[in-house]
Amino acid sequence: MTKLAILGAGRMAQVHATALIDANIGVAAIFDINRPASEALAKKLQADVAASAREAVSRKDVDGVLIVTSNDTHMENILLATNANKPVMCEKPLAATLQETLACVDALGAAATKVFLAFNRRFDVNHMALKAAINKGEIGDIEQIVITSRDPCPPPLESIKSSGGLFYEMMIHDLDMARWLLGEEFIRLNANGAALVDPAVGKMGDVDTATVSMEAASGRQVVIINSRRASYGYDQRIEVFGSKGMAISQNPRKSSLVRYSQSLSGNPDGLYDFYLDRYADSYRTELLCFVKHVQEGSDMPVNALDGLRAACLADAAKNSSVENRSIKLDTNGMEVTIS
Amino acid sequence: MTKLAILGAGRMAQVHATALIDANIGVAAIFDINRPASEALAKKLQADVAASAREAVSRKDVDGVLIVTSNDTHMENILLATNANKPVMCEKPLAATLQETLACVDALGAAATKVFLAFNRRFDVNHMALKAAINKGEIGDIEQIVITSRDPCPPPLESIKSSGGLFYEMMIHDLDMARWLLGEEFIRLNANGAALVDPAVGKMGDVDTATVSMEAASGRQVVIINSRRASYGYDQRIEVFGSKGMAISQNPRKSSLVRYSQSLSGNPDGLYDFYLDRYADSYRTELLCFVKHVQEGSDMPVNALDGLRAACLADAAKNSSVENRSIKLDTNGMEVTIS
Amino acid sequence: MTKLAILGAGRMAQVHATALIDANIGVAAIFDINRPASEALAKKLQADVAASAREAVSRKDVDGVLIVTSNDTHMENILLATNANKPVMCEKPLAATLQETLACVDALGAAATKVFLAFNRRFDVNHMALKAAINKGEIGDIEQIVITSRDPCPPPLESIKSSGGLFYEMMIHDLDMARWLLGEEFIRLNANGAALVDPAVGKMGDVDTATVSMEAASGRQVVIINSRRASYGYDQRIEVFGSKGMAISQNPRKSSLVRYSQSLSGNPDGLYDFYLDRYADSYRTELLCFVKHVQEGSDMPVNALDGLRAACLADAAKNSSVENRSIKLDTNGMEVTIS
């Protein structure tokens, strides 16, 4: 039986715990600096409480490590695990800035592809159906991708500093989607950003409304549309257009109820309000994907290098938005100095 | 902590087990005539294996009993539990014929309302949203209900004898939906039935295609449309029409993908193929509803009397279909002799 | 150039006039008892004003006759035209009761198939797409048809006497749709009717809410659901279910706008409020179909015999509703005396 160590016993650990029990995946040890949280989770999972993260990842009966600690400990915990030769699944992001992300990838070296980076949207049933349609050739050659991604409401103002802002924390998901679906890197990027929802966000140097357009070497185009506040709930759609047709991963709805009345005439039930509800299944699916790769010993399908690429694009987007210019990218995803 | 006994360790027990773990509901004892199945489930649920159904339901630490055994043992197990003064949740049906159902309800007496009958569709998120819309007055006074219910493919021919046929086994869900949504009993029923999918079904005295129309004392009308074979998957929609508008519980889809191509132009992803997928959430919700009522000690919101009423209607539908006549019902749901 | 005579210069004449001009179909003569209305329409159509209906239909340059006069003159005008050996297009119904309809068909004799009866829904683009899908075999063998037909609001109470009531005036469209789509006559019919919208309708012996279920000799089933008042506009959907799939002619909408807001989340724009808007295109299409058959000299695809069949079913539906019984029909569509 495959067994994991879990670092962190908070909300995301709870989310993953149910999936582990349901799939009969064992947990050998749990560590969290909050001891009672560790103990409660350990009881539910029939696991041991470890005295330290190092102890948890080093156990012989541990085949892989699940990191769901706070973002500032990701890098340290990842390196603990990879140094113990254990495959890792880590919540995104690797780090909060491009510089730190580069440092992390440098430190990982060849182990970078053994770190499963939890870009959970790759495992959403709707986006996966879209990817499958592409792979089956239903859409033909991809020509344009339009990614709309709007959150129900902005995060607390104080979180902006630590999160890295809209481009690093929120759009990074969409930048990863763009790379995953297109299967090609970008050579040019232009961003527009504004603080239309809350001027206070602008004063902190961040934006809450952004559009990014990107061009690949082949000429194929991607547009990303972001907002921090959609009054009607999570709005996350992806449209892929190609030579043979188009497929759209539409917003799923809370129910399939459709209403008709004198004033409304035909409104289906609303969109989700909370990301854990909207993406509930994707967390289970990504976890099972990680465990499968642990069992096979193979490279992770979404790993630290993907994290780095997405961070490069987020960095370019931020710069383009601030400096009002189109940015040219080299083959490493870095800005070409003479633009 | 509320603790249950589970009788039966088969597929439905597995479905319920995950929900119990996730909701931190304890299981004290499990009994199944298949000992290894009992043991595997007991290990997962950290429960004891009981030597008999009687032992399981009689334990002092058991607050309620979950019956997921084969249909022919429902009545016996229900009576075991109610005699031990334990609230019961039992998979539908109470029994396979109207006569046996009447016998079961007689034997239960006052305990009939303590038996939670698992008409799981009442707990489907879409149908619940419909019921909520009715209760909020969105639809005004109900005037017509149209229930469409089609399975992906017919059951094995040999199952027809034990199941009681389309009206008892399949339409009984829709008859329960009709009563639940309308909140009124019926005074007249007419059924048409045919074996259009498979003539062999007709030779066994059953039908695979049926429509039923019912009239309540108030004049309000319900139509039920059934088929045993829908090539496109589970087709289960409910439309409620009233003085202020209409609401439809539409079919949920496997994903929110929408396709556009030269030949297809706009087809969303398909419907579900398997009832455990289509109604996955409803099983969890009904189980939690049962446990809540166990904790409160209150009457079950859907109980043995609901099972009896639905069986009366199924019986009338079968007779109307076979005898080509409209049937008049009395206030007990039984046929008025002189129609 | 094909030329028509038009009897009647009211609203429906106006509707048809635009289509005639647009399609370059000539009009030789117009007659209406309202002389100024005749003159205005004649000017627009560059036609003569006739002194009588007889004069108009008898002109040598008239190839066909369009009857858009009041219902009580339909029979007389039809016979005028057919006696002059001219093909006729007449607004439905032939007559307001089954008896008068039988008399009209008797009087017509072999000419019955030369009378184009304007069941305009057969020419609705959506219903035609449905019929085309059936004809192409997309649905396989038809097994069930569900026709929902609800008007936005009831007609004036005083019109009930002359119109023949819901079954004759409103449901007759749906009964025709049922015959047209199924391609088979019915052997059994059951109706439920009630005055749920307005009790005054019930006092006049009519209903405003009705469901009818019908069975063909093959066992195939049709359900019709009618209401005189849908608060959300014209609700006219047809669902055809068969061995290979299902197709639904859904309600068209006033626009393709879809809204998302905090309260509504996703309501497309509303349904039509007026039948001339809802069925605008069908009037044009049926007229052109009539003219094509005039030019070819062929039998009309929807003719007086179709009017008779639909009237027979309307009569049975009324009787079933009033007498609370299922009605058996013979091969002529008439009630079998011993039911």
Next chain:
Amino acid sequence: MTKLAILGAGRMAQVHATALIDANIGVAAIFDINRPASEALAKKLQADVAASAREAVSRKDVDGVLIVTSNDTHMENILLATNANKPVMCEKPLAATLQETLACVDALGAAATKVFLAFNRRFDVNHMALKAAINKGEIGDIEQIVITSRDPCPPPLESIKSSGGLFYEMMIHDLDMARWLLGEEFIRLNANGAALVDPAVGKMGDVDTATVSMEAASGRQVVIINSRRASYGYDQRIEVFGSKGMAISQNPRKSSLVRYSQSLSGNPDGLYDFYLDRYADSYRTELLCFVKHVQEGSDMPVNALDGLRAACLADAAKNSSVENRSIKLDTNGMEVTIS
């Protein structure tokens, strides 16, 4: 009775003729260099054939002029009409390049606002419903607009030279939509263009696949997505997102038919294949709007200055695409020299 002169008797003249007859709007004179075409149209409209465009526009009984001649004669004919003090409705564009457009507006002077420029999409029922929703405040403050506009198939290669290419001929509609819906001019524009559909287009210096992102002074963002070939038909959607919600003008469909089968499960009927079908109603509506303003003697709601503004944006888009840079615009919509 208001009377028009019509210059041109080709396809667009035919489209408008039916609407004029139906609305009882008179036509005094018609001129086309093709004399038989003039005569046929004149007969249908009960109008005179003029010997020259000058004669047609100069008649005393002409209240307004409708120009549907070839693009290269637009400017000349517009000036003929405005010099005769007649309000004009002219098919878009005013001219094929920004320079000529500037010249035309200069020559018009104050009469520029009396020239109705036929940006027919402003009169599409779906886009008008979107504009109405904005005006009613349903969407709150607009923050982002996404305009998708894809044609079924590319125009003939030879037409590219005269048309001015994708930005001038096709995207100009979307640029006008952006200005109309947002109600604010733009200060920054970035374009990506490629010849992904047909490399031959690229060799002629044009593109067939383009995305443009624009920023207004307020920070509000607009994205336009264009392609010359959508295998599934006309794809023209507009999404407006704001502080209170979102509304989308979705693609209308050829019919409301929805299909369910083993392979397709739920595809509604397809999109339109031809712009005259897709926008049929908008041509009628714009014409009636023009006549209403002729009768009122008021400025035209969409006029030559709108044509100029859209041409400025098309020019900037072309330059941005070719030169791979973001372009800054001044308050006249012209490029700021030092970008």
